[in-house]
Amino acid sequence: MLKALAQFTRTLVSTNSPYDKFRAGQANLTVEELEGMQLFITHPDPGRNLRGGNCGDCHGSDFFTLQQFHNNGLDATFADKGRGAVTGKATDDGKFKAPSLRNIAVTAPYMHDGRFKSLEEVLDHYNDHINYASPNLDPLILEASNQVKGKSLELTPQEKTKIITFLKTLTDETFLQDERFSEITTP
Numbered sequence: 001m002l003k004a005l006a007q008f009t010r011t012l013v014s015t016n017s018p019y020d021k022f023r024a025g026q027a028n029l030t031v032e033e034l035e036g037m038q039l040f041i042t043h044p045d046p047g048r049n050l051r052g053g054n055c056g057d058c059h060g061s062d063f064f065t066l067q068q069f070h071n072n073g074l075d076a077t078f079a080d081k082g083r084g085a086v087t088g089k090a091t092d093d094g095k096f097k098a099p100s101l102r103n104i105a106v107t108a109p110y111m112h113d114g115r116f117k118s119l120e121e122v123l124d125h126y127n128d129h130i131n132y133a134s135p136n137l138d139p140l141i142l143e144a145s146n147q148v149k150g151k152s153l154e155l156t157p158q159e160k161t162k163i164i165t166f167l168k169t170l171t172d173e174t175f176l177q178d179e180r181f182s183e184i185t186t187p
């Protein structure tokens, strides 16, 4: 049964989103989507006037995850220790695997406990509500700011919206509507 399930999950491959068509040179993205993509992949460097949301530091590559465990600053104490509950190491407490962001616009609620109802809430978290008292907070988040010596990410509201606009290009309607993955069994 495990092998059958493993084989089935390997067929769940999403490669037909507007982002994928753009990457394949088959379609264009809008200016706003492209600006959002740039912000998504860029680690900010205010000294060089380089603005970014640093999302790609953990949600990088065409998988939109680098498959690593991180504490992305949700809590100061952990109801769920995440990776720490598996390894037994205090230095892993509060770390979770960065998930892929493919089809993310249709899979709310977000985070391991579903605390955020929308992508707007997710962006507010990363930009305005990182819990700096959180043990093992990821250095990639700690040092990322768009202001020289800035404490938080400091994206503008427009920049947050652009990142969300980009995330929506990862929605793959062909995959989502694929009858083979539907609950309805076709004769």
Ligand code: HEC
Pocket (backbone or CB within 6 Å): 053, 054, 055, 056, 057, 058, 059, 069, 070, 071, 072, 074, 095, 096, 097, 098, 099, 101, 104, 107, 109, 110, 111, 112, 113, 122, 123, 126, 138, 140, 141, 163
């Ligand atoms: C330091 C690594 C790191 C950075 C930087 C980061 N994330 Fe995450 N992200 C994570 C981890 C780890 C999780 C899973 C947390 C959990 O399950 O509680 C996550 C979860 C998410 C989720 C929810 C996924 C789901 O299916 O519930 C979204 C959406 C998301 N991140 C978007 C972003 C965006 C947008 C940015 C940039 C503004 C960003 N992330 C920056 C590590 C990171």
